[in-house]
Amino acid sequence: MNETDDNNPLFPDPHDRLSRLQHTLDRVASALARIADGAASPTISETDWRDSLSRMDFKQPREFKAVIDWLVNALSEGTVHMTHPGHLGLFNPKPSVLAEAGDLIAAAFNPQVCVRSHAPVAVDIERHTIEAVADRAGMPEGSGGHFTSGGSEANATAVLCALTQAAPTYADEGVSAFDGTPRIYVSAESHLAWLKIAHQCGIGRNAVRLIATDGNGAIDIDALRGRVQKDRQDGDVAVLIVATAGTTNAGMIDSIAGCRDIADSAGCWLHVDAAWGGAIIASDRYQTTAMPLGLADSITIDAHKWFATTMGAGMYLTRDPELLAQVFHVQASYMPSNDQAVDLYVNSMQWSRRFIGVRLFVSLAVGGWAAMAQHIDQSIDLANYLASRLADAHWRIENAQTLAIVCATPPPDSAPVETIVQRVVDSGTGWVSLAKLEGRPVLRACLTNHDTTKRHLDALATTIVTVAKP
Numbered sequence: 001m002n003e004t005d006d007n008n009p010l011f012p013d014p015h016d017r018l019s020r021l022q023h024t025l026d027r028v029a030s031a032l033a034r035i036a037d038g039a040a041s042p043t044i045s046e047t048d049w050r051d052s053l054s055r056m057d058f059k060q061p062r063e064f065k066a067v068i069d070w071l072v073n074a075l076s077e078g079t080v081h082m083t084h085p086g087h088l089g090l091f092n093p094k095p096s097v098l099a100e101a102g103d104l105i106a107a108a109f110n111p112q113v114c115v116r117s118h119a120p121v122a123v124d125i126e127r128h129t130i131e132a133v134a135d136r137a138g139m140p141e142g143s144g145g146h147f148t149s150g151g152s153e154a155n156a157t158a159v160l161c162a163l164t165q166a167a168p169t170y171a172d173e174g175v176s177a178f179d180g181t182p183r184i185y186v187s188a189e190s191h192l193a194w195l196k197i198a199h200q201c202g203i204g205r206n207a208v209r210l211i212a213t214d215g216n217g218a219i220d221i222d223a224l225r226g227r228v229q230k231d232r233q234d235g236d237v238a239v240l241i242v243a244t245a246g247t248t249n250a251g252m253i254d255s256i257a258g259c260r261d262i263a264d265s266a267g268c269w270l271h272v273d274a275a276w277g278g279a280i281i282a283s284d285r286y287q288t289t290a291m292p293l294g295l296a297d298s299i300t301i302d303a304h305k306w307f308a309t310t311m312g313a314g315m316y317l318t319r320d321p322e323l324l325a326q327v328f329h330v331q332a333s334y335m336p337s338n339d340q341a342v343d344l345y346v347n348s349m350q351w352s353r354r355f356i357g358v359r360l361f362v363s364l365a366v367g368g369w370a371a372m373a374q375h376i377d378q379s380i381d382l383a384n385y386l387a388s389r390l391a392d393a394h395w396r397i398e399n400a401q402t403l404a405i406v407c408a409t410p411p412p413d414s415a416p417v418e419t420i421v422q423r424v425v426d427s428g429t430g431w432v433s434l435a436k437l438e439g440r441p442v443l444r445a446c447l448t449n450h451d452t453t454k455r456h457l458d459a460l461a462t463t464i465v466t467v468a469k470p
Helices: 014-036 046-054 064-077 097-109 120-136 151-166 170-177 193-200 221-233 256-266 277-282 322-328 358-392 417-427 454-467
Strands: 144-148 182-187 208-211 237-244 269-273 298-302 314-318 405-409 433-437 440-446
Touching: 014 064, 046 064, 097 358, 120 144, 120 277, 120 314, 120 358, 144 151, 151 170, 151 182, 151 193, 151 237, 151 269, 151 298, 151 314, 151 322, 182 193, 182 221, 193 208, 208 221, 221 237, 221 256, 237 256, 256 269, 277 298, 277 358, 358 405, 358 454, 417 433, 417 440, 417 454
Parallel strands: 182 208, 182 237, 237 269, 269 298
Antiparallel strands: 144 314, 298 314, 405 440, 433 440
């Protein structure tokens, strides 16, 4: 006799469960098809939406299909659609169906990957994938790392590793382990999560040195060298130098070799924040000339950016994976094991954690590096095409882009860039963003959706030129 409550809607029988999942998939597929032919920007009425949401008071149960339909419809109208082929904003892609399938499997099996003994297959898949990416990035044999919730966690891990390497007692004593003020050096064009990370790590936001750029959006190597030298003369401790490989605003690449030389002279850790640009390792056409990632002590790459997985899939790669166990070591009587080589709760920041890496694993297992390279190369080709279309209309391309990002400013006597960007977004034709490059406002377009074609870019370019009129 089945003693469970068969009437609990949270836990239907297998047949009903499958039916509900199929209904969800059908509604999502239908919505995505409509979105591709509609507006990239939200169209929902904020007043109507808040009123509708307020009626979801959780006091009475509702029919499953009605709730799913309500939710899918709301998201269809109330989201900037990253799946739209005209979405050229930020770094967020339309995820591949392979990544979606991996995410579905992770949700269904729901393994707890903090200890290998509970999820040996999941943990080994993640480790295997991380090692393959590290190898592709040119890191030495024996390199490793782990998946993270995103680039910020990966970068925070780099800071903790650098601090621990610089002062092994930092883990227990904090900043008092240092004889001088610890310093982190990043480009002024870097992702400024570094300020939040410094706060979280207890060294304070003032520990971060924002180094001037060279006039083209990349770090000024001479300014970096001078700042490090002066700080050391003043008794500060150079702990970490960060080279950005794909700045958020313009996709510029700092000189990794130059940063490596300075890090070696100062005896500090070199990290490359390649959250966006690191995916170029898949491309045989571009990876060798773009960035020597293998020079780094550690690297951040976000799979949920140019590798087109679903959100929340970063990677921390390091040539010294054993240091992770020093950084995150802990013992708890309620844990089934404490294997610092494979148990993620003792060599990464998170404890309970989702099976993150399966999304990239499925993508690479089915498509291989060749399919990923095709995606990367297509993005760059399309970015070049959009840049040429805008240049033909007398727009100025402000970044010598390699990483599928176009930053442009209109010809004289046009409307302000801020106005043009808002007009494009309001048109629904596409979604572009407003950014600043070397202090100048620019229209920014990032090519990351594999469904985007020249036809979409032609329509977008026409809209941009039309709305640029004062």
